[in-house]
Amino acid sequence: IKSHVYVDTDSIITSLDKRIYGQFIEHLGRCVYGGIWVGENSAIPNLKGYRLDVLNAVKAIKPSIVRWPGGNFASQYHWIDGVGPRDKRPRKFDLAWGQVESNEFGTDEYIEWVRLIGAEPFIVVNAGNGSPEEAAAWVEYCNSTKDTYYANLRRRYGHSEPFSVKLWGIGNELWGRWQVGFCRDAEECGWRTVEFADHMKRVDPEIKLVAVGVDYDTEWNVDMIRIAGEYIDYLSIHTYIFTDRQGKTYEDLVAWPIQIEKNLRHVYYTIEQTRRKYGIKKEIKIAFDEWNVWYPEAQPPYLEQITSVKDAVFTGLVLNALQRLSRIVPIATFAQTVNVLPLILTKEDKMLLTPQYLVFKLYTEVEEGNVVATDVISPHYISKELEEVVPYIDASAIYAQNKVYLFIVNRHPEENAEVYIHIKNLKPSTIQHKYVAGSSINDKNVFEEPNKVGIEEKAYAFREPVTLPPHSVNLLIIS
Ligand code: AHR
Numbered sequence: 001i002k003s004h005v006y007v008d009t010d011s012i013i014t015s016l017d018k019r020i021y022g023q024f025i026e027h028l029g030r031c032v033y034g035g036i037w038v039g040e041n042s043a044i045p046n047l048k049g050y051r052l053d054v055l056n057a058v059k060a061i062k063p064s065i066v067r068w069p070g071g072n073f074a075s076q077y078h079w080i081d082g083v084g085p086r087d088k089r090p091r092k093f094d095l096a097w098g099q100v101e102s103n104e105f106g107t108d109e110y111i112e113w114v115r116l117i118g119a120e121p122f123i124v125v126n127a128g129n130g131s132p133e134e135a136a137a138w139v140e141y142c143n144s145t146k147d148t149y150y151a152n153l154r155r156r157y158g159h160s161e162p163f164s165v166k167l168w169g170i171g172n173e174l175w176g177r178w179q180v181g182f183c184r185d186a187e188e189c190g191w192r193t194v195e196f197a198d199h200m201k202r203v204d205p206e207i208k209l210v211a212v213g214v215d216y217d218t219e220w221n222v223d224m225i226r227i228a229g230e231y232i233d234y235l236s237i238h239t240y241i242f243t244d245r246q247g248k249t250y251e252d253l254v255a256w257p258i259q260i261e262k263n264l265r266h267v268y269y270t271i272e273q274t275r276r277k278y279g280i281k282k283e284i285k286i287a288f289d290e291w292n293v294w295y296p297e298a299q300p301p302y303l304e305q306i307t308s309v310k311d312a313v314f315t316g317l318v319l320n321a322l323q324r325l326s327r328i329v330p331i332a333t334f335a336q337t338v339n340v341l342p343l344i345l346t347k348e349d350k351m352l353l354t355p356q357y358l359v360f361k362l363y364t365e366v367e368e369g370n371v372v373a374t375d376v377i378s379p380h381y382i383s384k385e386l387e388e389v390v391p392y393i394d395a396s397a398i399y400a401q402n403k404v405y406l407f408i409v410n411r412h413p414e415e416n417a418e419v420y421i422h423i424k425n426l427k428p429s430t431i432q433h434k435y436v437a438g439s440s441i442n443d444k445n446v447f448e449e450p451n452k453v454g455i456e457e458k459a460y461a462f463r464e465p466v467t468l469p470p471h472s473v474n475l476l477i478i479s
Contacts, residue, residue: 001378001379001392001393001410001412001415001416001417001418002379002417002418002419002420002465003376003377003378003379003391003392003393003417003418003419003420004376004377004378004419004420004421004422005374005375005376005393005395005406005408005419005420005421005422006374006375006376006422006423006424007372007373007374007395007397007399007404007406007421007422007423007424008372008373008374008375008424009372009399009404009423009424009425009426010372010424010425011372011373012370012371012372012373012399013324013326013327013370013371013372013373014326014327014370014371015368015369015370015371016323016326016366016367016368016369016370016371016398017326017330017331018062018064018364018367018368019064019065019120019330019331019332020319020322020323020326020329020330020331020332021061021062021063021064021319021332021334021360021363021364022063022064022065022066022067022119022122022289022331022332022333022334023058023061023063023065023066023067023119023333023334023336023337023343024066024067024068024071024289024290024333024334024335024336024337025066025067025068025069025336025337025338026068026069026070026071026072026073026074026335026336026340027069027070027071027073027077027094027097027099027101027105028070028071028072028073028096028097028099028301028303028336028340029097029099029300029301029302029303029304029339029340030302030304030338030339030340030346031336031337031338031339031340031342032069032105033102033104033105034051034339034346035051035054035337035338035339035340035342035344035346036050036051036054036055036105036113036337036338037049037050037051037104037105037109037113038050038051039104043349044348044349045349047116048112049109050109050112050113050116051346053346053349053351054338054344054346054351055113055116055117057344057351057353057357058117058337058338058344059116059117059118060361061343061357061360061361061364062118062364062367063117063119063337063364064118064119064120065119065120065121065122065167065331065333066114066117066119066120066121066122066333066337067122067124067169067289067333068110068114068121068122068123068124069110069123069124070096070124070172071096071124071172071290071335072096072097072172072173072178072179072180073094073096073097074124074125074126074128074169074171074172075096075126075127075128075129075130075171075172075174075179075180075181076094076095076096076126076128076129076130076180076181077101077126077130078092078126078130078134079106079107079125079126079134079138079141080134080137081101081103081106082103082105082106082107082109083106083107083108083141083153083154083157084153084157086104089102089103089104089106090103091103095129095180096179096180097300097301098300098301099301107123107138107141107142107163108157108158108159110123111142111159111163111165120166120167121163121165121167122165122167122168122169122210122289122331122333123138123142123165123167123168123169124168124169124170124171124172124210125138125168125169125170125171125196125200126171126181127170127171127172127174127181127192127193127196127212128171128172128174128179128180128181128182129180129181130181132195132196132198132199132200133199135168135170135196135199135200136199136200136202136203137150138150139165139168139200139203139204139207140203140204141153141154142154142162142163142164142165143162143163143164143165143203143204143207144162144203144204145162165207166206166207166208167207167208167210167331168200168207168208168209168210169209169210169236169287169289170192170193170196170197170200170209170210170211170212170232171189171192171193171196171211171212172212172236173212173238174189174192174212175189175212175214175217175220185223186217186219186220186221186222186223186224186227187223187227189212189220189223189224190223190224190226190227190228191227191228193211193212193224193227193228193231193232194227194228194231197209197211197228197231197232198231201231208233208234209231209232209233209234210232210233210234210235210236210287210289210331211224211228211231211232211234211235211236212224212235212236213235213236213237213267213286214237215237215238215239215263215267216263218266218270221235221267221270221271221274222270222273222274225270225271225274225275225278225280225284226274226277226278226280229274229275229278229280229282229284230280230281230282231282232282232284233282233283233284233285234284234285234286234287234331235267235271235284235285235286235287236286236287236289237264237267237286237287237288237289238288238289238290238291238335239260239263239288239290239291240290240291240292240293240294240335241253241256241292241293241294241314242294243293243294243295243296248385249384249385250310250413250441250471251381251383251384251390251411251413252383252384252385252386253293253310253311253314254310254313254314254317254390254411255383255385255386255388255390256314256386257314257317257318257320257321257394258317258321258386258388258390259386259388260291260318260321261321261324261325264286264288264321264325264328264329265325265328267286268285268286268328268329271284271285271286285328285329285330285331286328286329286330286331287329287331287332287333288322288329288331288332288333289331289332289333289335290333290335291318291332291334291335292334292335292336292341293307293311293314293341294341295307298340298341302339302340303340303341304339304340304341304342304345305341305342306345306352306354306444306445306446307354307355307356307444308355308438308441308442308443308444308453309355309436309437309438309440309441309442309443309444309453309471310441310442310471311354311355311356312354312355312356312358312359312436312438312453312473313409313411313441313471313472313473315356315359315360315473316359316362316363316407316409316436316473317394317409317411319359319360319363319396319407320394320395320396320407320409321396323371323396323398323407324371324396326371334360342354343356343357343360344357347447350447350450352445352446352447352450353445353450354444354445355436355438355443355444355445355453358436358453358454358455359436359473361455362407362434362435362436362455362473362475363407363475365405365434365475365477366398366400366405368400369398369399369400369401369405370398370399370400371396371397371398372397372398372399372404374395374396374397374406376391376393376394376395378391378392378393378417379391379392380392390411391411392410392411392412392417393408393409393410393411393417393419394408394409394411395407395408395409402426402479403477403478403479404423404426404428404476404477404478404479405475405476405477405478406421406474406475406476406477406478407473407474407475407476408468408474408476409472409473409474410468410469410470410471410472410474411471412470412471413441413470413471414470415470416467416468416469416470417467417468417470418465418466418467419465419466419467419468420464420465421464421465421466421476421478423478426478426479428462428478428479429461429462429479430459430460430461430462430478430479431459431460431461431462431463431466431476431477431478432457432458432459432476432477433457433458433459433460433466433474433475433476433477434455434456434457434474434475434477435455435456435468435469435472435473435474435475436453436454436455436456436472436473437453437456437469437470437471437472437473438452438453438471440471441471462478
């Protein structure tokens with residue numbers, strides 16, 4: 001196929017907010033226990049109990065923010081169980097997932113781990129069966145410099161300086177019947193959010209708050225903004241693409257990012273309309289704080305799956321969309337980082353990097369710059385499931401220090417793409433080309449063959465057209 005990509009370096013959409021490449025870890029299956037934390041006495045190489053191979057792999061994709069402790073787990077988690085001497089912490093039944101929670105990994109361990117990987121924390125409080133008072137105490141434990149009980153508890157456990165957790169979520173998916181302490185309706189959830197926000201902000205007025213929204217329920221989002229709008233900064237949206245729907249093809253899967261992008265714009269439009277209608281002055285944006293594909297094999301309590309090149313294509317397309325959307329969706333956290341719907345999979349002392357992980361590696365290469373406008377002329381196909389016209393080529397660009405970082409996805413399952421690149425204000429001379437493509441859409445990395453799919457790299461003089469392999473996610477560094 002032939003296509004044209006136009007990059008306008010003068011048309012700045014927004015400066016890049018690296019929080020769109022965030023990650024999410026939950027006490028679920030082997031994500032925290034086994035994936036992140038193995039304990040100091042483990043035979044698996046670790047740094048103070050943190051699994052080293054995973055620590056380094058996560059560091060390498062530079063997440064600037066990591067959401068924790070859930071997910072559904074958050075809605076029944078009592079943070080006080082997870083602080084203090086580790087051997088004294090209570091073993092509790094986890095009402096969300098039916099597992100036993102040892103509480104070995106708690107707030108102090110999480111904060112230390114996010115700092116080790118160079119990220120900022122994002123804590124979700126228990127707004128299911130927890131209380132506003134408990135949430136406010138957690139804020140005090142983490143952020144307070146006063147001479148008060150919970151701040152002193154943090155000091156007693158070895159942390160004289162506050163953790164300074166700026167971003168807090170109030171609850172998780174409280175609209176779902178599977179959620180411990182779910183709300184009857186948005187009205188109830190809105191008022192619950194106000195109560196939590198009010199308590200938490202009395203302790204630290206500087207914190208930013210994320211309230212529960214729904215990806216396809218406009219009425220819910222309207223009620224939440226109407227009631228809690230003056231208290232919150234972000235509306236949480238989750239979207240999983242369930243791949244078990246009858247007849248869903250590769251073409252449908254890789255069409256979904258278009259739907260996701262449209263829907264996030266629609267949610268933002270709803271937020272803006274509601275703010276206007278009810279005179280809400282607070283600016284509210286979106287935290288897309290759970291997103292991924294979800295295969296039928298990923299069943300509780302482990303939710304394990306091994307994704308393939310087609311999912312890498314999906315991931316590249318969502319990341320392109322998130323770059324374009326990052327003014328209105330400045331935060332996104334991928335669900336999840338390790339062992340649960342994973343980017344990274346471990347088995348005993350071995351670790352596997354999925355093609356989705358490799359895509360994150362490509363996208364997190366550029367750390368700052370401006371997201372600039374791109375236009376694409378490309379042949380199309382029709383997705384039957386979505387009844388959507390889908391271009392084979394998708395592009396997004398970041399302009400930084402006279403270089404264009406052009407992310408191009410070729411959705412075509414079989415054909416190379418010959419892409420003519422037109423950049424305003426730049427006479428390119430060289431291209432560094434990195435891509436993830438594998439040899440088929442179903443290629444995966446497995447423990448028996450962990451490097452089947454990798455990142456390919458080439459460098460060449462700028463020429464037209466550039467050839468991109470089928471089902472590929474490409475980063476072209478053009479200078
Ligand atoms: O990521 C797995 C689960 O999916 C999360 O716990 C929940 O928020 C969502 O339904």
